[in-house]
Amino acid sequence: MQSDLLTDPLVLCIALPLLGAVLTTAVPRRAVLLGILMALATCASAITLAVLVWQYGSLRVLLGGWDPELAIGLRADGLAAALVLMANVVGLGISVYASGYYRDRERLGAFWPLWMLLWAALNGLFLAGDLFNLYVMLELIGITAAALGALTGSRDAIAANLRYLLVGLLGSISYLLGVALLYTAHGTLDLALVAEAIAASEALFAVDATALVLMVSGLALKAALFPLHFWLPPAHANAPAPVSAALSALVVKAAFYVILRLWLDLFAPVTGLAAAMFLGMLGAAAVIWGSWRALRAERLKLMAAYSTVAQIGYLFLFLPLLAATPPGPPRDNLLAALVLMAVTHGFAKSGFFLAVGLVQTNAGHDRIDDLGGTAQRLPATTFAIALAGSALIGLPPSGSFIGKWLLMQGAIESGQWWWVIVVTAGSLLAAAYVFRVLSRAFGLEPTPLRFITDARTEVPALLLALVSVAVLGLASGPLWTLLGLQAGGGA
Amino acid sequence: MSLELATLLPAAIVVSSLLPGVFIFLLSEENHWLRTVLNLFGALLKLVLVGVLIWGVYLGQVFETRVDIAPGLDLVLHADALSVLFVTLSTVLWLITTVYAIGYLEHSTNRSRFFGFFSLCVSATVGIALAGNLLTFVIFYEILTLATYPLVAHRGTPEATRGAKIYLAYTLSGGLLLLVGAVWLRTLTGPVDFVAGGVLSGMPADLHGELVIIFALLLAGLGVKAALVPLHSWLPQSMVAPAPVSSLLHAVAVVKAGAFGILRVVYDVYGVELASQLGLLAVLATLASFTIIYGSVLALTQDGLKKRLAFSTVSQVSYIALGASVLGPVATIGGMVHLVHQGIMKITLFFCAGNYAETLGVHKVSQMDGVGRRMPLTTLAFSVGALGMIGIPPIAGFVSKWYLGLGGVEAEQYWVLLVLAGSTLLNAGYFLPILYRAWFRPLPAEWPKEHHFNTRFETMGALLWPPVITAVFCLLAGLLAAAPFSPLEWARLIARREYGL
Numbered sequence: 001m002q003s004d005l006l007t008d009p010l011v012l013c014i015a016l017p018l019l020g021a022v023l024t025t026a027v028p029r030r031a032v033l034l035g036i037l038m039a040l041a042t043c044a045s046a047i048t049l050a051v052l053v054w055q056y057g058s059l060r061v062l063l064g065g066w067d068p069e070l071a072i073g074l075r076a077d078g079l080a081a082a083l084v085l086m087a088n089v090v091g092l093g094i095s096v097y098a099s100g101y102y103r104d105r106e107r108l109g110a111f112w113p114l115w116m117l118l119w120a121a122l123n124g125l126f127l128a129g130d131l132f133n134l135y136v137m138l139e140l141i142g143i144t145a146a147a148l149g150a151l152t153g154s155r156d157a158i159a160a161n162l163r164y165l166l167v168g169l170l171g172s173i174s175y176l177l178g179v180a181l182l183y184t185a186h187g188t189l190d191l192a193l194v195a196e197a198i199a200a201s202e203a204l205f206a207v208d209a210t211a212l213v214l215m216v217s218g219l220a221l222k223a224a225l226f227p228l229h230f231w232l233p234p235a236h237a238n239a240p241a242p243v244s245a246a247l248s249a250l251v252v253k254a255a256f257y258v259i260l261r262l263w264l265d266l267f268a269p270v271t272g273l274a275a276a277m278f279l280g281m282l283g284a285a286a287v288i289w290g291s292w293r294a295l296r297a298e299r300l301k302l303m304a305a306y307s308t309v310a311q312i313g314y315l316f317l318f319l320p321l322l323a324a325t326p327p328g329p330p331r332d333n334l335l336a337a338l339v340l341m342a343v344t345h346g347f348a349k350s351g352f353f354l355a356v357g358l359v360q361t362n363a364g365h366d367r368i369d370d371l372g373g374t375a376q377r378l379p380a381t382t383f384a385i386a387l388a389g390s391a392l393i394g395l396p397p398s399g400s401f402i403g404k405w406l407l408m409q410g411a412i413e414s415g416q417w418w419w420v421i422v423v424t425a426g427s428l429l430a431a432a433y434v435f436r437v438l439s440r441a442f443g444l445e446p447t448p449l450r451f452i453t454d455a456r457t458e459v460p461a462l463l464l465a466l467v468s469v470a471v472l473g474l475a476s477g478p479l480w481t482l483l484g485l486q487a488g489g490g491a
Numbered sequence: 492m493s494l495e496l497a498t499l500l501p502a503a504i505v506v507s508s509l510l511p512g513v514f515i516f517l518l519s520e521e522n523h524w525l526r527t528v529l530n531l532f533g534a535l536l537k538l539v540l541v542g543v544l545i546w547g548v549y550l551g552q553v554f555e556t557r558v559d560i561a562p563g564l565d566l567v568l569h570a571d572a573l574s575v576l577f578v579t580l581s582t583v584l585w586l587i588t589t590v591y592a593i594g595y596l597e598h599s600t601n602r603s604r605f606f607g608f609f610s611l612c613v614s615a616t617v618g619i620a621l622a623g624n625l626l627t628f629v630i631f632y633e634i635l636t637l638a639t640y641p642l643v644a645h646r647g648t649p650e651a652t653r654g655a656k657i658y659l660a661y662t663l664s665g666g667l668l669l670l671v672g673a674v675w676l677r678t679l680t681g682p683v684d685f686v687a688g689g690v691l692s693g694m695p696a697d698l699h700g701e702l703v704i705i706f707a708l709l710l711a712g713l714g715v716k717a718a719l720v721p722l723h724s725w726l727p728q729s730m731v732a733p734a735p736v737s738s739l740l741h742a743v744a745v746v747k748a749g750a751f752g753i754l755r756v757v758y759d760v761y762g763v764e765l766a767s768q769l770g771l772l773a774v775l776a777t778l779a780s781f782t783i784i785y786g787s788v789l790a791l792t793q794d795g796l797k798k799r800l801a802f803s804t805v806s807q808v809s810y811i812a813l814g815a816s817v818l819g820p821v822a823t824i825g826g827m828v829h830l831v832h833q834g835i836m837k838i839t840l841f842f843c844a845g846n847y848a849e850t851l852g853v854h855k856v857s858q859m860d861g862v863g864r865r866m867p868l869t870t871l872a873f874s875v876g877a878l879g880m881i882g883i884p885p886i887a888g889f890v891s892k893w894y895l896g897l898g899g900v901e902a903e904q905y906w907v908l909l910v911l912a913g914s915t916l917l918n919a920g921y922f923l924p925i926l927y928r929a930w931f932r933p934l935p936a937e938w939p940k941e942h943h944f945n946t947r948f949e950t951m952g953a954l955l956w957p958p959v960i961t962a963v964f965c966l967l968a969g970l971l972a973a974a975p976f977s978p979l980e981w982a983r984l985i986a987r988r989e990y991g992l
Contacts, residue, residue, distance in 0.1 A: 333562065340561075379604070383516075395637060396630035402561055405626075408674045420674075424667050431663050435640075439652055442644040446600065450519045476561045 009052060010061050010074045012045035013084060013123040021116035028109040032099045035112040039095035042119065046088035053081035054482055060129065073129030073190060078483035079339060080126045083257055086343040087126065087250050089467070090350045091119050093460040097354050098242040100456030101361075110151060111242075118144040118246065125254050130189040131179045134258055135172065138222070142168030145251050149239040160234035167221060167231045171255075174218030178211040185211075195266045205270065212267045216279075219262075222255035225279075225316060226286035229309045233293070236305035241357020244301060248308045249350035253342055256315055260338075263319065273323045280320035284422040286313025291429035295436065300356050300366040303433055304349065307392055310426060311345045314400075317407060317419050324414040332485035337406035339483060340476050344399030344468045348391035351465030355384035358457055368437055375441035379451050380458040382441045387465035389434035391473075394427050399472025500544055501568035501621045502556040504578065505614050507537040508585070512610025518603050527593055530606055534586040537617070541575075541582045545976070548575045549984075555623060565682065566630065569623025572985040573759070576827065576978070577620035577751050580834050584743045585613045587957045591842055592735035594953025595849065599733075605645055609739070611638035616744040619751065625673045625683040625760065628752065632669065632716075635748055636662040642736045643729045654731040661715050661725040662745075669712025669752075672705045676760075679705075685755055687988045689762020699769055702761070706771050709756050710778075716749025717812065718805045720782040727801045734845025737797060741804045742838035750811040750830060757815045758823075758989050767818045776816035780910045782809040787917035794855050796844050799921060800837070806914065807833045807880065814895055817907060820986040822898025827982035829891035832879070835964045836888055839876035842958035843869050850950040852940025856925055861934035866949040870929050872962035877922040879965045882915050887968035890979055 020038030024031040052059055058077040076084070098115070102108040118141060125137035146165035150158050183189055185207045186197035198208050217228075224232040236247050263271055290310030297303035318338040325331040358381045360366040363374040375382045391398035404423055411419040452458050511533035518526050547554060547570075554570040570578070592609065596602055615638050618631030636659070644655035676683055679698060683690065694702065715722045729740060740746060757766050757775070766772050786806030793799040810833065814826015846869045847853040847862060863870040879886035892911055899907025944951040972979040986992075 329562070336561070379516075390637060396633045401630070401633075402564065405564070405670075405674055406561075408671065409678055412675055412678045420671060424671060427667060428664065431659075435656070435659055439644065439656060442641070442647045442652055442655070444647045451517050451603070474558070474560060474566070477559050480562050 008061055009045045009049035010059055010076055010127055011063075013042060013049055013088070013127060014074075014120050016042040016045060017116045017120035017123065021113045021120065024112035024116060031108055031112040035116065036095055036099055038116065039092050039119075042123070043088045043092040046084050046123070049076055050081045050085045050482065053078060057484055072133055074127045075129040075191075076127055078485075079257075079260070082339050082343060082479060082482055083253065084123060084126045086346045087119075087122050087253075090249050090346055090464060091122075091246070093464045094242045094245050094350060094354070097245075097357075097457050097460040100454065101240070101242055101357060107151060107240075111148070111240075114144050114148045114151075115242075115246070118148060118251075122250055122254055126257060129191055131182065131191065131194065132189045135176055135179060138175065138255070138258070139172050141251055141254055142172060142222070145243075145247055146235075148243040149235055149247065151243065152238065152240050154238065156234070157238040160231075160238050164231050164235040171218040171221035174221070175215050178213075178215035178218070181207055181211040181214070191261070191265060195268075198266060199269050202269075208267065208270045212262070212270050215262055216259055219255045219259045220279075220282075223252055223259060223312055224309055226282050226289055226309065226313060229286065229290070229312075232309060233302055233305040236308065237299065237301040241353055241360065244304070244357070245350040245353035248305065248353055249346040252308060252312060253346055256312060256342065264322075271323065273320065276319040276323035279316050280419070283313040283316025283319075284419070286310060286316070287422055287426040288429070291426050291433065295429055295433040297433075298367060298369070300359065300368050300371070300437065301353070303368065303437070304352055304356060307430070307433065308345075308349060310430070311341075311349070311392065314404075314407070314423070314426070315342055317422065318410075320416060321407070321410045321414055321419070324416065325410060330410065330413060332480070332483075333406050334410045336476075336480050336483055336485055337403045337410075340399050340472065340479055341403035341407075343479075344391055344403065344472050347464050347468035347472065348388040348398070348400070351384050351461050351463075351468065352388035352392070354457070354461035354464065355381045355388065358454075358461065359385075368440065371437070371440045372443045373445045375438075376443055376445040378453060378458075380453070380462055382438075384458070384461040384465040386438055386441075387462070387469045389438065391465070391468040393430040393434055394423075395431075397473035398469045399476055400468075401473055402476050496543075497547075497552065497554050498556055500540060500547075500554050500556075501570055504537060504540045504544065504582075504621065505568065505618050507540060508533045508610045508617070509614040512607050512614065515603055515610060516607035520601075520603055523602075526603065526606060530589050530593065530610070531586075533610060534582075534589050537582050537613075538586055541578055544570055545575055545579060548572060549976075557623075563682065564626060565624065566627050567623030567684070568618070568621040568627065569685070570621055571685070571687065572981065572988055573754065573827070574620045574622075576830060576981055576985065577747065578617050580831050581613060581616045581620065581743050581747070584738075584834060584838055584961070587960060588735050588738050588743060588838070590953055591738070591845070591957040592733075594951050595733065595735050595845060597951075601645065604641065608638050608641045609735075612642065612739060612744055614638075616748060619748045622755075623685055625676065625685075628755065629666075629670055629673050632748060632752065633666050635744060636666055639736075639740070639745055642739070643732045645733060645736065646731065648731070651731045654728045657728045658725045661722065665712045665715030665722065667712075668708050672708030672712060675701070675708070676705050683760060685759035687759060688991060689758065689760060689765060691760065692762050692765050703769055703771065706756070706761065706766075706769070710753065710775070713749045713752035713756065714778070716745055717753060717808055718746055718749070718782075719778050719809065719812065720785050720805070723782070723786070723805045726805060727798055730795070730797045730801050734841060734848065737801075737845075738838045738841040741801070741841060742834040746804060746808050747830065747834060750808050753812050754815055754827065754830070763815075763818060763823075763989070772816045772818060775812055776904075779809040779812040779816055780906070782806065783813065783910055783914050784917070787914055787921065790921045791917065793921075794857055796847070796854060796856055796859070796925075797841070799856060799925075800840050800844060803840075803880065803918075803921065804833075804837055806917075807837065810891060810895060813907070813910070814898065817895075817898050817902050817904055819898050819902040820990045820992065821894055821901045822907075823986045823989060824979070824982045825891055825894030825896075825898050827985055828894065828978050831978040831982075832887035832891045832965075832968060835961050835968065836876045836879045836886075839872050839958050839961040839965060840880075842954075842961065843873035843876070846950050846954050846958065849954060850942055850944075851938040852942075853938065856928070858935075858939060859925060859928045860932035861929070863930040864934055865938070868949060868955060868959055872958040873929070874926055875962040875965050876958075877926060879969070881918040881922055885966070885969040887965045887978075890969055890972050894979075
């Protein structure tokens, strides 16, 4: 049993980056090499995990040999596997990019251990099988993310990340209160067991509902759902480029993942259409407000950060539709579209931030109005921004185009047509802010000599953006299989 | 023919320009020869593949590539007679335009970017032509918007950036309306495949209200690219683009994609009978007629040669919609055949306009005195295109107008004749003065900005021969209209299949 544990991909996904954190701390002179090696190994185990889930449906492992009520359990179903796969491929891209991005040894020494720790915590969160484990991973993510964000050492960055840290703690405490309530009421922390208990005990509705409110509002703070998004733009915009990419693409998504888990698996008997509609409204406000602020932003990274606020909003639009659609192929399509949009945004936004980092390094600033020449000097980077941008708008053939198509289809089918207006308006605003940047790419400056100028940083950005556009948009079918959904027609 | 060929050919036609395009992006700027080889290789390969396709479709074979994007969402490339018409047009004209563009941009900057997007643009266009359902059509329609934007902005001047921005604002908004319409229609019917005769005729009567609104959404989305008034303003603004791009916008790709989409929606989604029954054809007819007259009137007032041609496009493209809006096979033939005829005539005119600008620096009609003596071959080609637009036999434009008029008579809608007569007078009003100036006015003492190319002809070969070739096409399409595989005969084949005759 113990020897099996060491080779179990569930365990490896968390243990390998942890080992990476230890190694890069112990041997800072070789941090880049060790970091890249561990990143490759982690990514490989994540792919193995996804393949196993694809074959067997779900995986589960108990650490320490305790009973399920008390043990630390890890589990992976289709949803977890999809997000782990996305996070680890993006993580690998960020790692390769970081090896070329950081030039000075001091920053580099601080980056790798923290990044590896964050990576371990992310995988731990996606694979956690109990409520307390989720809490620990949330805390670990919050602390490492804030530390990474402050790495530039500038005054703005430290102020923004201190706020980020405090907001994160507040969110975690709110979540922990909810966990305490549930544990008192039901006597277990295991996700599956709590779900059974909640479904069985209608008498405890008030307690469960309170726990739901506490946990979801704490997590919504971490996921930066409007109007709790205030901390995100400064924190994401002032971090170094690889960190911004990780924060926007992965960390925010982690909090959303927990909300989704709780909403669909745990609290299904407690959540009603009204509650879902409320979150949907907040999501709609996030789409409009985030896109509008992105359009008005003067700096490229701030624009990207506000775009994240908007993109998180889209994910919440699915909740009222899921609530109103009875189980069957249409609901499965909605669920898959939700995951598809989250995954596409992960790839697109990481590619976007990585590319923006190169623009910033090259130009020495990221003021959108003055970027003309820079965009022309860096064709591959500009391309990455364009590809990622079209995924953010939701233009075909990106994954978010398919996501939005199914979202609108679900909205019309369930009679909630007003979300169509939100999606349309959001897409138009997104097109406006993306092309506000891209129109700077055409100028009278001399022709660049070659397409790629620095392969180690430009290729990861370009590939991540390309995945969001070409791979996810044209072959999203396997996602249905991975999620274990019945491939149903649209009828 | 083998099964593999039948499923792979449509995809191969799209990929044959997509892959060279991707490689061209990666080429360094000074790699002129490899870029030219890739461009021509893609264009010729596509031409050969399309030749195979034409022969197969003529024999009634089914070519279909079907890729599962997600459950219930298929990417379908399907070749029917109508798609072959558009595919052939864009493939042939692309080859010619590529040659022209290589000559035109000889010493300009950012050529790898230009030809990369140029290839993407044509890939998207043949994707539109071969789209077998509404989802696929929407996907390629949006890709076309994206691929064209960098071409319009290519020059990088403030006017170019502004023109591109206006182009994008119009087409992306239109694209969203099209998307909403397509999604809505799909919730009513399931996957919307294009089928000759339409797929909606069996819909219950209580859904007809929704179908009318959906038609309005689709038409608004398609009307932007087809430059239906009042959605046409982007077209004259994007005149700032280089001449090969104007040809692409006006004859090969963008405007055609909109008009082609209207044909698809009327004939293969709604079905012409249902569209007529719901009163949709009357709406389309009003819009098209108004656009035809309005575009021509505005063209009269333009002094800029390319602007005049742009407004002429606004007017001429609506002939296609006009043909679709009159019930009956003869009008259908007129509309369909004009898809090709307008393309070859308008591309001739734009090539010539580009030649005048490149060789003599002539951009305005008022500067064109005596150009016929300085550049006789170019001006001869221009004259063929212009007279064809007016509808003088035996040039292609006459055939279109003849069938449109006959179709109006057949359907007892005599106002079509009025529209055609009015438009023909206006066409003559804005083209004949140009021809008079070009041939009969004396040469000026000095041209605005004359270039001397190292050649015994009036201008560089790569610029001269494309308009001459397309002008010959205009003549042949008119003279040999009754020959097999002429555009007219092919349009007859489509009409027979649409009306089940």
